[in-house]
Structures are given as structure tokens and as C-alpha cells.
């Protein structure tokens with residue numbers, strides 16, 4: 001085995017070009033002792049392996065990193081997840097449960113195909129759906145305001161990541177700010193389009209991951225940011241910028257001409273009482289003055305807020321000129337979203353129906369959030385910031401017994417008990433791996449999803465609780 005340079009720039013890429021480098025690491029069963037805990041060298045080796053994915057052994061291709069959720073799912077599949085899905089608890093999942101909820105509109109169970117559905121849809125999306133999206137934003141957030149969104153302010157795409165990719169592909173030669181931690185998919189996204197320079201901005205658990213408008217102003221002016229990408233509510237921390245704060249962010253972006261690219265995929269999962277009082281959903285659209293001049297670009301879709309992740313119907317809302325650029329990017333990147341599902345989506349965006357779905361989500365997921373928070377705290381996790389939005393709890397292992405007090409080690413141990421979680425370091429996004437393999441500030445954190453049904457959450461909590469008891473009593477027995 002050739003030695004792998006640690007902490008050097010681009011270590012992952014260099015290592016992956018060594019033929020056969022990953023063969024044994026991929027093939028053998030990963031053991032916590034060798035890979036995760038004891039030696040820095042083995043930690044580095046695992047980091048490289050994790051970062052690069054399988055070696056394709058074809059010179060033309062680079063090993064493309066897996067996102068965190070794909071990595072943990074792949075590891076779970078190695079241990080039997082998939083074959084025996086029902087025995088597993090998937091607290092790693094990035095999707096909400098998709099079945100009927102009490103009080104929610106009935107689930108769609110069929111989609112009629114028209115002869116025209118055999119043809120391409122326009123790359124920017126069906127006009128009817130673009131109108132429906134614009135109308136929903138106007139009704140929900142812009143009643144009585146002179147500037148209103150129209151179909152030309154909306155582009156439809158096939159999934160949130162496709163929408164993000166289009167937006168980033170349409171950016172110029174700029175500095176783009178992004179927060180740490182944030183959504184894992186931003187890592188590759190912000191690396192492959194070489195025109196932009198991604199500038200990381202640190203958020204701290206001690207401050208509840210908050211970021212004031214003064215700090216925003218300082219970052220934009222001091223570092224020359226022309227755009228800021230952020231998930232709001234944030235995946236993984238659940239931190240949410242809303243109300244007057246969000247109004248001030250939008251005002252600052254307008255004054256300083258810095259585009260806010262607001263990823264609002266969890267904007268109907270709101271838990272902060274002052275924001276639930278405003279209707280239980282939020283959008284930067286509420287604070288836009290002129291829909292065609294303010295540099296505010298919003299992404300959302302059916303994936304989480306309507307609980308139809310499989311439909312791959314999402315949208316970008318912004319100034320007409322931005323939408324034209326985004327649609328042009330779509331014409332070479334993806335070609336647009338499915339035509340029949342776009343037609344079917346129109347009815348889902350009815351304002352009354354959407355309100356009903358949001359209320360049902362609030363009731364049902366609110367209970368799961370509380371159960372997850374209480375359960376994790378009882379087990380010994382530290383939650384430095386209870387989620388204000390999303391369906392995730394971001395918790396630290398710092399007070400767990402030795403052997404479980406690290407996100408990766410815990411992940412491995414929980415996997416052996418058929419519980420899937422996501423280690424926090426995946427959210428410490430590092431486009432281009434420029435930090436050179438330094439240990440993550442979030443290596444002790446994990447993200448726990450309360451997307452699955454309550455019964456799965458209960459089972460997972462009892463398994464994790466037992467794991468902690470077992471490891472704690474073992475370490476007591478071993479103390480001389």
C-alpha cells in the first residue's frame with residue numbers, strides 16, 4: 001500500500017490516482033479500531049477513501065466524492081440494509097415520510113398521461129406550472145405589494161440539486177459565501193464550476209449557529225461577496241433566519257448588490273414560535289421590494305415541503321434576467337423536468353391545499369421533533385441548538401462514554417445495531433478539499449433525521465440508548 005500524504009493540499013485527489021489504492025479499503029469490512037480511532041494515518045486513509053468513492057481505474061475519470069447521505073447508505077447496504085429494510089431504522093434519511101398524514105390532503109396515487117406528455121417540456125418548465133408557482137408566492141408572501149411575481153420569474157427543474165446546479169452554473173467570476181456547516185451537496189457543487197471562488201463562513205454552536213445582519217454586511221463588504229448560498233432553515237442545524245432578521249438580510253443584499261441564493265427546501269418545517277405565528281412557513285420572497293431588481297433567488301420544490309421527493313419537480317424564483325440565465329444553463333445541463341409530473345404538480349400548489357399540508361406537517365413532525373430531542377438528551381447527547389426548522393436534530397457526542405464520543409465512531413457502532421445516522425463532518429463542506437484533511441470542527445456531531453415514522457424513531461432511540469448503556473458498562477468493567 002503506497003503511503004498517502006496527509007494534510008497536504010489535494011491529498012484526496014493525489015491519493016486516488018494511485019492504481020489499486022482503494023481496492024482493499026473498499027473490499028474489506030471496515031473495522032472501527034483500524035479506521036476510525038487510533039492512528040492519524042488510518043483516519044486519513046479512511047478520509048481519503050470516503051472522499052473519493054470507488055476507484056474507477058479509467059484514466060479519463062476522476063473519482064467523484066459521495067455526498068454524506070449516499071456514503072452512509074452505502075455503508076449500511078454493506079451491512080445488510082436494503083435486503084432487510086424493515087429491521088433498520090434510517091435516521092440518516094434526507095426525506096420526510098411520504099404516506100398519508102392526518103389532516104393532510106389525500107396523497108396523489110396516479111398521474112394521467114396526455115399524448116403531449118410524450119414530447120419535451122420547455123426547459124424553463126410548463127407555463128401553467130410556472131404561473132402556479134408565481135401565484136402561490138404572491139398569495140402567501142406578497143399580498144397587496146405592488147411588485148408581483150409572474151411566470152417569467154419562475155423556472156422549473158428536475159429536483160433541488162438540478163436547480164442549484166443551474167443557478168451556480170449561471171454565476172459569473174465572483175466570490176460566493178457559504179456557511180459551515182451546511183448541506184453536503186454544496187461541497188461538490190461549489191467546486192466543479194471554476195468561475196466562482198467559494199468563501200467559507202464559520203458558524204458556531206456556542207452561538208446557536210446565529211449570524212447577525214452586521215456580520216453579513218461585514219462579510220459582503222470585507223470579502224467582496226457577490227453572492228451568498230445558504231439553506232434556510234439550515235440542513236443540518238435547523239437554524240432559521242426569519243422575520244425581521246430575514247427582512248434585514250434581504251435589505252442588506254439589495255443595498256450591497258449581493259445575490260442571496262436562499263435554499264428554502266425546508267421552509268414549511270418551522271418550529272420557532274414567533275415564526276409559526278406567521279403561518280408556519282417562510283420565504284425571503286416576503287421581503288423583496290421589486291421582484292425583477294432585488295438580487296434574491298429562491299429555491300424550493302415538492303421534495304420536502306409537499307413530501308413528494310420522487311417526483312423531481314422543483315423551482316427557482318427570482319428576477320426575470322436571472323431566470324433566463326438559469327433556464328439557459330438548464331438547456332445544456334439537464335433539459336428540464338418531467339412533463340406529466342409538472343402538469344400534476346399544478347393542483348398541489350393550490351394555496352388552500354398547501355396550507356392544509358403545512359398544518360398537517362407542523363402537527364405530525366412537531367411531535368416527532370419533540371420525541372427525538374427528548375430521547376437524544378436522555379441518552380446523553382448535547383443539543384447545542386434545538387432545531388428551529390427542518391426535520392433534523394444536530395447533536396454532539398461530546399458527553400458520551402469513550403468509544404462513542406466521536407461522530408464517525410458512533411455512526412459505525414450504531415450501524416452495527418441497524419441504526420443509520422449521518423456524521424457531522426460531512427456538513428463541514430470543503431469545496432475542492434482545500435482544507436487539506438484537517439480534522440473537522442463537527443467531528444463530534446451527528447445529524448438525526450425525524451423524517452421516518454414515529455415507530456422507527458422510537459425503535460432507533462431504544463437501540464441507541466442500549467448501545468450507550470452497553471459501552472458505558474463495558475468501560476466501567478475495564479477500569480482497573
Ligand SMILES: Cc1ncc(COP(=O)(O)O)c(C=O)c1O
Pocket residue numbers: 094159160161162183231235263265301303309312314
Ligand atoms: C438543503 C437542501 N436543499 C436542496 C435539497 C435537494 O433536494 P432534491 O432531492 O430535490 O435534489 C436538499 C435535499 O436533501 C436539501 O437538504
